[in-house]
Amino acid sequence: MKSKSAKNDTSVRGLRVVALGGGTGLSALLRGLREHVVRGPVRLPTRERPISDLAAIVTVTDDGGSSGRLRRENRMLPPGDIRNCMVALSKDEALLSRLFQYRFQSGRGLAGHSFGNLFLAALTHVTGDFAEAVRVSSKVLAIRGRIFPSTTANVHLVATLANGKRVRGETNISRSKIPIRKIELSPRRVRALPPAIEAIRQADLILLGPGSLYTSVIPNLLIPEIAHAVLRSGAPRVYIANLMTQPGETAHYSLSQHLRAIENHVGKRLIHYVVANTKRISPHVARRYRVEGAEPVVIDRPNLAKMNIQLLAGNLLEEHGVIRHNSPRLASLLLKKFLLPHNR
Secondary structure: OHHHHHHHHHHHEEEEEEEEOHHHHHHHHHHHHHEOOOOOOOOOOOOOOOOEEEEEOOOOOOOOOOHHHHHHOOOOOOOOOHHHHHHHHHHOOHHHHHHHHEEEEOOOOOOOOOOHHHHHHHHHHOOOOHHHHHHHHHHHEOOOOEEOOOOOOOOOOEEEEEEEEEEOOOHHHHOOOOOOOEEEEEOOOOOOOHHHHHHHHHOOEEEOOOOHHHHHHHHHHHHHHHHHHHHHOOOOHHHHHHEOOOOOOOOOEEEEEEOHHHHHHHHHOOOOOOEOOOOOOHHHHHHHHHHHHHHHHHHOOOHHOOOEEEEEEEOOOEEEOOEEOHHHHHHHHHHHHOOOOOOO
């Protein structure tokens, strides 16, 4: 647990926040929190104490699309999720961010690649180190925060399905329609990036998700050093639930089942709070998702109470053809609970 002096210090330096995950969900979270990040110490208490340090720890198991091609052809870590996080934290999401997200539509060997992925691949070769390439790229984009790959090891996901079959690779796992019993890393024991562990140790708030449960959220926790650091932290640990269930990963999962899956893989209770959406999805959008095998995640309050997990609920929905978290409202919900003086 944090000492009394460390807690009092937050009124001077602001809050240190760590977010773990991957995919588009983590990017949406970071985009909202970015607006509350300040540089330097906070000398006076404010109504909403800003964030003095925002660190993202990103899973590196993607093996599909542009990231997968670069991974296979260049023997490097997949850059896609990290690129999305850099853009989300960029101070200026205009020209440079659009450049990093630009995807080539034609060209032999270029079609399907994004400029940001190629930039990270080139920097990895120039510096000889993927983590250093991420650091340098983050400076170019002038991001408000820090980004770390969870490990620099070449790891893959292996899933054991309900029928006993084992499936290797994130892409193949996501395509499977058979429920997942367990997810593992191959190789199993890899080292975490030391600065990522230090960020967790210093955190005042630890966030997991939103994102694919088995292929974005849990993989970070399969790295022993990361799971151990999170479990030892005295900071509140918050799981931000997906808006919808995911075919092949969490079909028909209630909110408590998502949390049980995390607990089963870590071996101990890890989550203190869960954030969930209460806004109803419009019928025509819900029907389209239902055809694809996805449905709104059910908030089963009695089971959450039995698990002694506190629920933070609100309107977090954004609909623009697809369903996404509303970044500003998600950040505001978290700030209201954890960053106001009366809650510290």
